[in-house]
Each structure stands twice: as C-alpha cells, then as structure tokens.
Amino acid sequence: MMRHFFLFLSGRPGLRRWMERSPLSRKFTRRFVAGETLEDALAVVGHLQQERIWATLDHLGENVTTLQEAAASADAYLDALARIEDRSLPCTVSVKLTQVGLDLSEKACLENVRRLAAKAKAGGSRVEIDMESSAYTDRTLDVAARVAAEFTCTRAVIQAYLFRSADDIERLNRLAVPVRLCKGAYDEPPSVAFASKRDVDRNYLELMKALLDGGAYPAIATHDERILGEAFRYARERKIAPDRFEFQMLYGIRRDLQRRIVDLGYRLRLYVPYGTAWYPYFMRRLAERPANVLFLARNLFR
Numbered sequence: 303m304m305r306h307f308f309l310f311l312s313g314r315p316g317l318r319r320w321m322e323r324s325p326l327s328r329k330f331t332r333r334f335v336a337g338e339t340l341e342d343a344l345a346v347v348g349h350l351q352q353e354r355i356w357a358t359l360d361h362l363g364e365n366v367t368t369l370q371e372a373a374a375s376a377d378a379y380l381d382a383l384a385r386i387e388d389r390s391l392p393c394t395v396s397v398k399l400t401q402v403g404l405d406l407s408e409k410a411c412l413e414n415v416r417r418l419a420a421k422a423k424a425g426g427s428r429v430e431i432d433m434e435s436s437a438y439t440d441r442t443l444d445v446a447a448r449v450a451a452e453f454t455c456t457r458a459v460i461q462a463y464l465f466r467s468a469d470d471i472e473r474l475n476r477l478a479v480p481v482r483l484c485k486g487a488y489d490e491p492p493s494v495a496f497a498s499k500r501d502v503d504r505n506y507l508e509l510m511k512a513l514l515d516g517g518a519y520p521a522i523a524t525h526d527e528r529i530l531g532e533a534f535r536y537a538r539e540r541k542i543a544p545d546r547f548e549f550q551m552l553y554g555i556r557r558d559l560q561r562r563i564v565d566l567g568y569r570l571r572l573y574v575p576y577g578t579a580w581y582p583y584f585m586r587r588l589a590e591r592p593a594n595v596l597f598l599a600r601n602l603f604r
C-alpha cells in the first residue's frame with residue numbers, strides 16, 4: 303500500500319514544485335542525492351574512489367517537454383563525461399531516455415545518446431541507459447541495442463519484476479550488450495509484472511545466473527543481502543572471476559554491504575544522483591522503504 307502511495311505521489315506536479323523549491327530541500331535529499339551541482343557529485347566520486355568504489359553519475363531529470371531541454375540534458379552529460387575524463391575517474395554516466403527526448407522524437411533521442419556514447423568511448427567511460435516504466439521498455443531497449451551495436455561502451459538495464467525480462471536478457475546476451483539487472487522501481491500493472499516480492503526475487507536470481515553465465519560484463523544492482531550471498535556463492539562455484547562482472551548499489555543505501563563487497567575483492571559501483579530535479583527519484587526511494595520517511599522526519603526537525 304505504502305509503496306503504491308509514494309509512487310502515486312512521485313507523479314504529482316504540485317507537490318513536486320513545492321518540495322523542489324522548498325528551502326528545506328537539502329534536508330530532504332541529503333541522504334540519497336550527492337548535491338545540486340556536477341562539482342558536488344565529482345567530489346563524492348573522488349571520496350568513493352579513495353574507498354575503492356566506482357561510480358555512475360545520474361544528472362537528475364526525466365520526461366523533458368521540448369527538444370531544447372533534451373539537448374541541454376545531453377550537454378550536461380557531455381560536460382560530466384569531459385570532467386570524468388580530465389580527472390581519470392572510474393566513473394560512467396546513467397541516463398534516462400525521457401530526459402534526452404524519447405517522448406518527443408525517437409530520432410533526436412537516439413542522436414543524443416549516440417553523442418554521449420561517442421564521448422564516453424573517447425574518454426574510456428560508459429553510458430548506462432536506465433530503464434523507466436514499462437510504457438518505455440521496447441523503445442528503450444531498441445535505442446540501447448542500436449547504440450550498443452555502434453559503441454560497446456553502452457549498457458542496458460533490465461527489471462526483474464517484468465514477465466518479459468528473461469526473453470530480453472536472452473536477446474541482449476546474444477547481442478553481447480552489457481546489462482544492469484535491477485528489481486524495478488515503478489508502479490506496474492499485474493498484467494506485465496510480478497506483484498509479490500517473492501516472485502520478483504525468484505526471477506531476479508534466475509536472470510542473475512543467466513547474466514553471470516552468458517552476459518557481457520553484467521552489473522548486479524541490488525541491496526538484497528540474500529541475493530548478494532547467492533551471487534557470491536554462484537560466482538565462486540562457477541569460477542567466474544571478480545573482474546567479469548560488477549555489483550551496483552545506490553548512493554546512501556546499505557553502506558555496510560558496500561564495504562563487505564569491496565572487502566571480498568569484488569567490484570562495486572555506486573549510482574550517484576545530482577541536480578535540482580530530485581523529486582521523482584527521491585519518492586521512488588521512499589516507496590522502496592517507508593522507514594526512510596522516519597529518517598526524513600528526524601532530519602527535518604533537527
């Protein structure tokens with residue numbers, strides 16, 4: 303119930319305007335968002351590097367309404383990629399296609415992602431194409447596969463809660479497109495997605511094994527301790543070397559598990575969001591764990 307409620311609120315423009323403009327906004331966001339500027343985010347990436355943790359930068363924003371805004375979002379990512387290259391940081395970028403024009407023109411969106419992938423390739427980085435709600439899955443995978451055919455530094459994202467994901471992974475593995483596997487963060491109807499955590503987790507484990515066995519440098523993105531334990535066990539049993547895949551987690555979540563992964567000798571990349579358009583991202587984090595509302599309340603009254 304709470305999950306649906308927060309995901310419903312994540313789409314309310316009035317609440318969004320109020321929260322994003324509130325003078326208290328830094329208090330809302332400090333746990334999950336690196337800061338408002340690229341410089342804030344790069345400082346976090348630098349600290350993580352000292353802890354042997356890699357990063358992927360998300361310049362917050364989604365569902366832009368003009369092609370100019372889409373191009374400006376792509377430019378912000380080009381800027382980030384340039385700074386990553388200048389400082390030789392172990393860092394990729396994560397982009398949502400609705401932020402670079404998918405709702406407006408598939409052609410313009412493809413061109414924007416190609417520009418990012420070309421820049422990432424030149425600088426030894428990577429473009430990770432986040433997955434949004436199921437209304438975008440086909441188009442997102444289509445763009446990801448087309449860009450990946452030209453630039454191997456492109457990663458697609460698959461959500462374990464969708465019924466279709468086993469087929470998608472089989473196809474992406476065949477095309478040697480790297481995949482990030484996550485559970486899925488949107489409110490999906492029962493016609494397309496598993497509703498219970500048990501079914502999502504079971505599917506996650508199956509898809510994870512398909513990626514570890516046959517994927518091109520997959521990313522296992524979860525904070526689920528049981529799934530992580532199974533990933534360690536499976537990799538050991540199958541003698542899958544730690545440099546053949548990576549784990550990914552979100553900035554601000556389960557620092558204890560982050561440390562454990564690195565100490566075990568595995569690769570870990572944190573998803574580091576920055577920018578002023580933080581509201582939908584933030585509400586999805588609350589939806590995942592309503593206990594975060596208590597954390598938020600404590601911060602607001604401190």
Ligand SMILES: Cc1cc2nc3c(=O)[nH]c(=O)nc-3n(C[C@H](O)[C@H](O)[C@H](O)COP(=O)(O)OP(=O)(O)OC[C@H]3O[C@@H](n4cnc5c(N)ncnc54)[C@H](O)[C@@H]3O)c2cc1C
Binds near residue numbers: 431459
């Ligand atoms: C690197 C990365 C990239 C992602 N990219 C996408 C994407 O492109 N598209 C998409 O739909 N989703 C994406 N997600 C979000 C993902 O789909 C899940 O919503 C999110 O990761 C929570 O699922 P979980 O695997 O951690 O498991 P859960 O079963 O939700 O949680 C397991 C445990 O993790 C901890 N935890 C999980 N979430 C939180 C939280 N918000 N606050 C505090 N503790 C928490 C708790 O200890 C919880 O018991 C991404 C997640 C990661 C880590």
